[in-house]
Amino acid sequence: MKNIYSIIVVILFSFLSLTANAQISDDELGEFTNKEDYLRDFEKLRMRDLECCGETPNLTFFYTPFSTQTNHDLIMEARIRAHHAWFNRQYEGFKKEIEKQLKKTYPNFEQAQNEFYKHVEKKNVLANHGVVEKKYKKKVKARKVLKDESLRNLKLLELRRKELIIGNINNTNYGSFNYNGTPIGDIKNVSQLNTLKEQEISTFGTNEWKLQDDDDVYRYLRSDLSQMWNYDNTNNYDYAILRKLSELQMHHFNRFGSWQQLDLMQMYLNDVRMPLVMVQQIHAGDFGTAQFIENYVVRLRSGGESIFDPKYFDYLFDMHSEEYYEEAYAANGGGLTEEELEEVTGNIIREIEEIVTDEREDYINDLLGDISEEDIKIINNLTGKAKCVYDKLTNSSTGFSDAIKKFDGEFPVSHLKFSSDSNMPSNTKKAHTIPPTNFVIEIVLNGNSSKDASYQKRPNLMVAKTIIHEVIHAEMWRKILSIINNGGNVNGLTAEEWTSKLSNGDYPGIFDYYTRFGVNGFQHPQMAAHYRDVIADALEDFDNNNNSRQFYEDIAWEGLIYRNDPTWNSLSSDEKERIDNVIETYINQNINESCE
Amino acid sequence: MRINNKTIKITIGVFIFLFQLSYGQKKSIYFKFESESKEVYLIENGSGENVKELIYLKNKKENGNIIFYIKGQRFVYEKAKMIKKICNSSELSIEELLSPNEVVRYVAKVQKKYPMWYKYPSKEYPKIFIVESLINCRVVLFEVNWQYYIQ
Numbered sequence: 001m002k003n004i005y006s007i008i009v010v011i012l013f014s015f016l017s018l019t020a021n022a023q024i025s026d027d028e029l030g031e032f033t034n035k036e037d038y039l040r041d042f043e044k045l046r047m048r049d050l051e052c053c054g055e056t057p058n059l060t061f062f063y064t065p066f067s068t069q070t071n072h073d074l075i076m077e078a079r080i081r082a083h084h085a086w087f088n089r090q091y092e093g094f095k096k097e098i099e100k101q102l103k104k105t106y107p108n109f110e111q112a113q114n115e116f117y118k119h120v121e122k123k124n125v126l127a128n129h130g131v132v133e134k135k136y137k138k139k140v141k142a143r144k145v146l147k148d149e150s151l152r153n154l155k156l157l158e159l160r161r162k163e164l165i166i167g168n169i170n171n172t173n174y175g176s177f178n179y180n181g182t183p184i185g186d187i188k189n190v191s192q193l194n195t196l197k198e199q200e201i202s203t204f205g206t207n208e209w210k211l212q213d214d215d216d217v218y219r220y221l222r223s224d225l226s227q228m229w230n231y232d233n234t235n236n237y238d239y240a241i242l243r244k245l246s247e248l249q250m251h252h253f254n255r256f257g258s259w260q261q262l263d264l265m266q267m268y269l270n271d272v273r274m275p276l277v278m279v280q281q282i283h284a285g286d287f288g289t290a291q292f293i294e295n296y297v298v299r300l301r302s303g304g305e306s307i308f309d310p311k312y313f314d315y316l317f318d319m320h321s322e323e324y325y326e327e328a329y330a331a332n333g334g335g336l337t338e339e340e341l342e343e344v345t346g347n348i349i350r351e352i353e354e355i356v357t358d359e360r361e362d363y364i365n366d367l368l369g370d371i372s373e374e375d376i377k378i379i380n381n382l383t384g385k386a387k388c389v390y391d392k393l394t395n396s397s398t399g400f401s402d403a404i405k406k407f408d409g410e411f412p413v414s415h416l417k418f419s420s421d422s423n424m425p426s427n428t429k430k431a432h433t434i435p436p437t438n439f440v441i442e443i444v445l446n447g448n449s450s451k452d453a454s455y456q457k458r459p460n461l462m463v464a465k466t467i468i469h470e471v472i473h474a475e476m477w478r479k480i481l482s483i484i485n486n487g488g489n490v491n492g493l494t495a496e497e498w499t500s501k502l503s504n505g506d507y508p509g510i511f512d513y514y515t516r517f518g519v520n521g522f523q524h525p526q527m528a529a530h531y532r533d534v535i536a537d538a539l540e541d542f543d544n545n546n547n548s549r550q551f552y553e554d555i556a557w558e559g560l561i562y563r564n565d566p567t568w569n570s571l572s573s574d575e576k577e578r579i580d581n582v583i584e585t586y587i588n589q590n591i592n593e594s595c596e
Numbered sequence: 597m598r599i600n601n602k603t604i605k606i607t608i609g610v611f612i613f614l615f616q617l618s619y620g621q622k623k624s625i626y627f628k629f630e631s632e633s634k635e636v637y638l639i640e641n642g643s644g645e646n647v648k649e650l651i652y653l654k655n656k657k658e659n660g661n662i663i664f665y666i667k668g669q670r671f672v673y674e675k676a677k678m679i680k681k682i683c684n685s686s687e688l689s690i691e692e693l694l695s696p697n698e699v700v701r702y703v704a705k706v707q708k709k710y711p712m713w714y715k716y717p718s719k720e721y722p723k724i725f726i727v728e729s730l731i732n733c734r735v736v737l738f739e740v741n742w743q744y745y746i747q
Contacts, residue, residue, distance in 0.1 A: 142658060425653040425665075428641045432745040435712065473746050490744070492715035495708065519711035523746055524642065559747065561644035568644075580644060 056086050061097050063271045071266040079259045097269050118237035121245035124288030131290040136218040143211035150204040152376045157197050160184050209306035216301040248287045307359045316352045324348045379417040386420050386445050386455045388595035389463045397541035414439045414478045420447030427451045430466045433473040436481050439488035443470040459590030464542045468535050469559050476523050479507050528560040528567040554582040628693045629728045651696050664726050667696040669703050671740035678739035685733045716741045
């Protein structure tokens, strides 16, 4: 079998090398003449007998590499025989073929060709823009996270600054926070703090102008060009990007001699591109690649310079310097010495630098003004539907917002971080909670929209239930952290130390369940027995009491139904069946629900 | 040959040094990771039923960290702190590559002493490496640490 494959491969290579040898090199482009070098190898071409067969047949279009090769042979034959009339007739054939493909008539070949190139490139742009859009969406998202982190840092530094000013040097209220690895309490004076603040403003500024640039690109793709992406599968080619691409195609076309242009055009019309192309030097190109789209949009994106962009100073200088110079000339009776001119320029630079600094400070202060002290203690990286459900939950349920407040009090023992994971590989995990690491407990929602367990697919009420469920886990860890007093972490303690600390702590319930179910299994039984009411209350508020109390209590069971759970096992078979049915039916009826 | 005090002291010193070398540093432990495997196991996910989950799951984060799941046990490779090595499988002399069930047993054994794991890195416990096969007989080793999570 291997031998047969080898023979096929050898034959294929021989065929390709034969056709490659028959090709024309770039430096051999020319007009009508049968003396050109590239015809020296014509005997290698698979041509009909030139003496016997009358006039060369017209080119044909079957949209395959074979029709392209046949056409190529015919073009070479006609060229050798200098069939000028045949040559001209083919352009009429091209026009007709374009009209057939685009279902439209054109007054001449040139206009047909121009529109055909736009048609080809529109297909390319429609196929490739998604890659660029996805890339910039990801970039913007990552930069927004960095922006939030940077603002939290600046807010934290501001809070610490207030403490230092009133003389609270050693008993910071923000002891569990770090600034880039330095415990916030270790910042002991304003001068040290100002240095850190300057660094952070620089970090913020760099990220901010890059964010604005990336966001401009993303918005341009989503808004200015969205009409083409979303609605236009018609023969409308009135887009600047298509005009540009058509120009590139024309430029490419005009690089070749007339006979070669025939080949180029027939390849396009046969829809034959690299790597199928056989006449390599005259390949039909696709210019509307993802790289082209990105470069085009980056160059033409809407939006002005960010005030944090290093070019912003130059922009202001160009805008205002003339006015300053005119004032200086007027004040000096129309003339300035070299020294005076230097002094005026120095003053202009200083003044513009002050303007830039003030604008940047105002911008940051406005943003910091919108951040409450609580905001920096709960790190919320949720976006889209997850953020929408979370906000509705905090606004609707006092029980839920009270639970959250335990993480943002004046002396919290831990902080809470919400995030979603767009790559979570599991199809069964709706979310998970990671116990405290350096005082931060993290709740991660499944944000992989291809999975049934993702928040995108699950109904809003069930996403709310998942968030409440995970916040209760976080609350249990918060209590444990307050008992074990282990530097903001739960690792490093032996089993004996766990038993000793929990038995002497303020939460005998936790100790009881820990003793009965072990460290890996105590939280769900405790939640099932003691927190289902809390979940049902919050869901009832979230859902504006649209259903019965029993419904919310049944929904609250999701994620708590385990074979060995004593509370679940105390239910009758009918109750268990009802709960299973209520959950399953609700999910099936509200899949892919949006949140507004 | 006369053996004086100095010789005895040197001999004892060498023995202590060799002892430290042998026992002061734990051998690394290696976990098999087959990223292309479609093998599943059954797990309760709180819905009242056993659901099928892939034994090996991998999730690369934007910061370069990688989360590995082996039969539900979570291991984290932190790019900034931990080692990653690529080598030919023939160069690798690993005495034992732990299967998923052995990984679960190993985690349970450590948890018996440290319910929420030891402080990483530890002199008491060996470093853990996830061993993932690449093409052309090459393997990639990720140093990882176990992490607790609850659904």
